[in-house]
Amino acid sequence: MLERLLPMEMRRKRRLARCAAGPLHDYLATPFVDPARECREVEYIALDLETTGLDPQKDQIISFGYLLVRGVRIELGSARHRVIRQACAIPAESAVIHGITDDQAAEGHDLEEVLTELLQALTGRVLIAHHAMIELGFIGAACQRLYGGELLLPAVDTLGQARAAMLRANLPIRGGELRLAALRDRYNLPRYPAHNALSDALAAAELFAAQIEERAGKHKLPLKALLMKQ
Amino acid sequence: MEVELLEIRDFLAARPPFDVLPENLLNELVGQLAIRYLRRGSVFPPADEGPALYVVRSGAIELRNEAGDLIDKIGEGGLCPHTCIDAGEQEPKRVGHSVEDTLLYLLPCAQLERLQQRSEAFDHHFNDSIRLRLQSALRRMQEGHMGQNRLMRIELGSLINRAPIHVGPEATIRQAAQRMTEERVSSLLVMQERKLLGLITDRDLRSRVLAAGLDPSLPVTEIMTTRLHKATRNTPALEALLDMSRLGIHHLPVVDRQEVCGIITTSDLIRQESANAIYLLSDIRRAESPEELVELAQRIPELHMQLVAAGTTAHHLGEVISSVSDALSVRLLQLAEAKFGPAPVPYCWLAVGSQARREQCNMNDQDNALLLDDSYAEAAHGAYFTQLAEFVCSGLDACGLVFCPGGIMAKTPEWRQPLSVWQGHFSRWVKAPEPKAMMLFNNFIDARPLYGQTSLYDQLHHTVVKMVGENRIFLAHLTAHVLKYRPPLGFFRQFVLIHDGEHDNHLDIKKSGLIPIIDLARIHALAGSLPEVNSRDRLLAAADARIISHDAAEELCDALELISTLRARHHAELHKQGRPSDNYLDPDRLSSHERGHLKEAFKAVRLMQDALAARVGTLR
Incomplete structure (x- = not known):
């Protein structure tokens, strides 16, 4: 518990020391971005996961979608979409939402292979996700299972950013207002079909760019003003 | 390929110029895009980006020239003029701003060039001159309509x-x-x-x-x-x-x-095939009464529709419909002479306006005039020509060429006069070029002798051409008068975009598209004392006489053809739906291709207007 009071960089070093060799170790070996840096000069990975449920301990990751954001410039060439091969059948109720069937999942990638790829992409970068707790929870649990180590990932939560902005402006927050689609509407962003991991990752990336342009405008804004507490 | 999953691909695939890209290149294109978000009021393009082609995904961008005049306003799906390759077309310096919160897709120039090298059709969009683009647009429009046999x-x-x-x-x-x-x-x-x-x-x-x-x-x-x-x-x-x-x-x-x-019946079917112009013209020539002509004239809208459906060029369509009006006028004059006896003095019946220019469509009113020999004496001959003009004009009206609301008709006494009076009319208009005079001048200078003694018209035309050719001041006035009508800049969402940034819900395709070209053609013909009346003929003759460049002439001809084709189709569509003809196009119902082509055509016209204004030195 006390560890939460330490700076991220120090926590990274502690976890690195406790981590066995492997992809997680490699990831943790690279220093985090300096939180004092101007946020538009940082590189980010916008990520979305589709899962069989909300509990990282019990539920499975079905697919990954992510792409690179350099400052506020989203680069589609970096886009990745990975469906994970499942050990057991996908529950019907979640298949209805993400549209991935057992057959597709059976042809998917190994979780370990995808996680290695993702950790490489995240090295020296910052995570962007909408309601990032879910992504952090599932990726953390997977690392724990596969590598026996603890993940630490600097992250910007676009949902948290929106909530904070509304609180700053003294606006009441109504139900559903913090949903990705509702927030995008406010910034005149187009409507994308929801619940595909990649298009949700892109949706979060665009929302992030819009939030930064709104909040920082022509002024400088350090990364630490955006990072979520974890 | 991951990007196939993105809806961006479908968004681009539905829009020119990306719609011509094959599947694999389209996927590649999406993989090379970057996305930027501009808050309202931001500078466009963003200062930290290199040269790139921009596509507006949501929001809107306004471009202005250095003087602050609006040049263009680009909404969803629009392309922002790119700074990569400027193929010879002198684009003015522009300053851009996002006027709404805007999401942009940008394709770096290097990638754009690679795509251009690999798709010829895509390349055309960027490298062709306005002229080549207009031509290929026309070709596609005509091919699209050319079906098999109508039956x-x-x-x-x-x-x-x-x-x-x-x-x-x-x-x-x-x-x-x-x-x-x-x-x-x-x-x-x-x-x-x-x-x-x-x-x-x-x-x-x-x-x-x-x-x-x-x-x-x-x-x-x-x-x-x-x-x-x-x-x-x-x-x-x-x-x-x-x-x-x-x-x-x-x-x-x-x-x-x-x-x-x-x-x-078999004759119902055969009539379908033979409702073509030639049958109609020969039937008109054989008609024995105005009533019979009225019945024949009911075939005109159908003829118009068939010609449009067969992919006829708008130029040819105008000629066909004008020949039918000519035939109706001539036959009515013959019937009038048969009824009232031979004319007491020589006369010449003039077609005026679009009929004279051979540019009629199926909804024109009648414009005509009567030119009488100078031996005409009101007291002795007035009654005869009043009767004759009344008979022909009413006959045309019954045939669907309705009375001209402005009274530009032989049945109006002012426009039924001997040669010397007509010369006086023109001389007055040229000497005192106030707006009404210039309007009348523009009306009657587009005239063509249809029936009677043609030499009367030759004399009138000769004096007027001489009068105008020697009077540069009048020409400058006339130029300033016609340059008041500027084609719109293009389209923005469901609106027509006009110069001051105002929007119009409808495009008056005649007023804002055709009239400016017809006016330009007329001015150039007058400047060169050219006898041509048809706008296309005038432009080509003006190029031959080195008044304008051949490229400019052909570009305007293509613009005229394209705009007329869209209008003809609009009329055919209205006819099919049993609705009365009008010239109002709903921008919402134009395809993105049609919007693009119209915008090109408007641009060609504006460039020519600017060149003319610069030459004549008129202030706009």
């Missing part, structure tokens, strides 16, 4: 124009024959309630009754044909025609869900 596309249902005439089985042969005579039909159905029992035709009456000496008081059922070949509303007309000729029959009942809805 193959038309269905019987659309040819039925009256309910079937029928009698009950109790009717006698005589009663049936009387009914056919009353209704002026060549066949008659015999029906009980709604059930079709049989059919009799003129030929049955001849061969089965008269030739066989049958008693006409026998019931009609005695002679009717009961084993009938039938067709449905959806049967293609060509198939029906082939069936009928194979079976040797001339009448075909058309049945829709067990119910008879009409009868098609």
Whole structure:
């Protein structure tokens, strides 16, 4: 518990020391971005996961979608979409939402292979996700299972950013207002079909760019003003 | 490829110029895009980006020139003029701003060039001159409309124009024959309630009754044909025609869900094929009364529609429709002379305006004038020409060439005058070029002698051309007058974008598209004292006379053709829906291609207007 009071960089070093060799170790070996840096000069990975449920301990990751954001410039060439091969059948109720069937999942990638790829992409970068707790929870649990180590990932939560902005402006927050689609509407962003991991990752990336342009405008804004507490 | 999952791909695939890219290049393109978000009021393009092609995904960008005038406003799906390759077209320096929160897709120039190298069709969009782009647009529009034989596309249902005439089985042969005579039909159905029992035709009456000496008081059922070949509303007309000729029959009942809805005759079908201009013109020349002409004129809208459907060029369409108006006018004049006797003094009937230019469409009102020999004396000859003009103008009106609301007609006394008075009219307009005078001048300078003594017109035209050619000040006034009408900048969402950034819900394709080109052509013809009247002829002649460049002339001709084609199609569409003709296009119903082409055409016109303004030195 006390560890939460330490700076991220120090926590990274502690976890690195406790981590066995492997992809997680490699990831943790690279220093985090300096939180004092101007946020538009940082590189980010916008990520979305589709899962069989909300509990990282019990539920499975079905697919990954992510792409690179350099400052506020989203680069589609970096886009990745990975469906994970499942050990057991996908529950019907979640298949209805993400549209991935057992057959597709059976042809998917190994979780370990995808996680290695993702950790490489995240090295020296910052995570962007909408309601990032879910992504952090599932990726953390997977690392724990596969590598026996603890993940630490600097992250910007676009949902948290929106909530904070509304609180700053003294606006009441109504139900559903913090949903990705509702927030995008406010910034005149187009409507994308929801619940595909990649298009949700892109949706979060665009929302992030819009939030930064709104909040920082022509002024400088350090990364630490955006990072979520974890 | 991950990007296939992104909706961006479908967004681009539906829009020019990306719609010409094959699947693999399209996927590649999406993989090379970057996305930027601009808050309202941000500078466009973003200062930290290198040269790139921008596509607006949501929001809007305004471009202005250095003087702050709006050049363009680009909404969803629009392309922002890129800074990569500027193929010779001198684009003014522009300053851009996002006027709404805007999401942009940007393709770096290096990647754009790679795509251009790999897709010729895509490359055309960026490298062709306005002219080549307009031409390929026209070609595509015409090919798109060129189907096979019209009869193959038309269905019987659309040819039925009256309910079937029928009698009950109790009717006698005589009663049936009387009914056919009353209704002026060549066949008659015999029906009980709604059930079709049989059919009799003129030929049955001849061969089965008269030739066989049958008693006409026998019931009609005695002679009717009961084993009938039938067709449905959806049967293609060509198939029906082939069936009928194979079976040797001339009448075909058309049945829709067990119910008879009409009868098609071979002549109905053949009329479809022959409702072309040549038949119509020769029928007009043979017509014996104004009433007969009125009936023939009802075929004009159909002729217009057929020509449009067949992919006829707008230039040719204008010529055909104008020839029909010419033929109607000439025939009415001949009928008038037959009725009122030969003219007491020589005269020349003039077609004026679009008919004179051979650019009529199917909704023009009539514009004409009467030019009389100077031996004309009001007291002695006035009554004759009043009658003649009244007869012809009313005849044209009844034929659908309605009276000109502005009174530009031979039946208006002012426009029914001897040569010297006409010379006086023109001289007055040229000396005092106030707006009304210039409007009248523009009207009457587009004239063409149709009937009578053509030399009268040659004399008038000669003096006017001389008068104008020597009077640069008048030409400058006329130029300033016509340059007031600027084509719009383009389209923004469902609106037409006008210069000051105002929006219009509708595009008046005549006022903002055709008139500026027609005016330019006229000015150039006058400047060179050229005799041509048709706008296209005028432009090409002006190029030959080195008044404008050949490229400029051809570009304007293409713009004229494109805009006229869109208008002709609009008219044909309205006719098909049974609605009255108008010139208002709804920007929302234009395809993105059509919007793009129109924008190019407008741009060509504006460039020529600017060049003319610079040359004549008029202030706008």
